[in-house]
Amino acid sequence: MPELPDVEVFKQYLESTSLHKKIDEIEMQGRRLFKGISAAQMKRKLKGNSLASAHRHGKYLFIELANGGWLVLHFGMTGFLKYFKDQAGRPSHTRLLLHFSNGYHLAYDSQRKLGEIVLAADPASFIKKKQLGPDLFDPAFDLTKFRAILRKTDATIKSTLMNQKHMAGIGNIYSDEILFQAGVHPGCKTGQLADRVIEKLYSEAGRTLEKAIEARSDPDRLPSSFIIPHRRSGENCPKCKGKITKEKIAGRTSYFCPECQEC
DNA sequence: ACATTGACCTGAGAGC
């Protein structure tokens, strides 16, 4: 689930529920999610502290701590946040739980433990260490920069869009959507894309991600012109009514319309 | 430089 639009929704959710509340206690489960941090360290840092602000870069959520430092969350394939009051609301694979003094709780849940929870001095140093490319919504990430990335590589367009070192935020689902909206086949090599196709990809990437955030990244709320709600092979393409095809491209299952998408 | 594969984890859904 958690690609750029999902994490943006998590960020807004956290901002509207969990800022500026005193953390009385924390719970941790799933050792390997907390890379290089012991439970004691995490507790020392968070207990008595509060969350001051949130920032997103690609698929990472950075949470500023009132007393300095940042909590960094990555959601892997199955992570999400939940703010709740009663125990009944506690999600079943809670890995990090913050107990606030107002009686509410914030849970980071991840069934498959493929995410990451760490502490960082600040977002910039973490982004540098991870070698993440620019966030898709960074104002400095303009068409010129996008074109330069596509011109210096010759991989499939799908893998280039998903490569977090080139640009941060796009995963398997939304790469399929962007390519569908732009009418580009996921297996095209970047070297064979015309300038005008690159422009189209750039504008559709921004538009698609914006629409996804508006729809809270919920497939049921996405425009019916999107391929995501029809992401099953054999379903009809929302544009041409042809059949949607499933194929493994760039190592990931890709859905596309062979009629509408070409190189 | 790029593609492919498997590993990391757990559970849902398909197929029998």
Added chain:
DNA sequence: TGCTCTCAGGTCAATG
């Protein structure tokens, strides 16, 4: 119903 198999929206390392 119950079992087994396959697959899943992410990332990383090893291999060709």
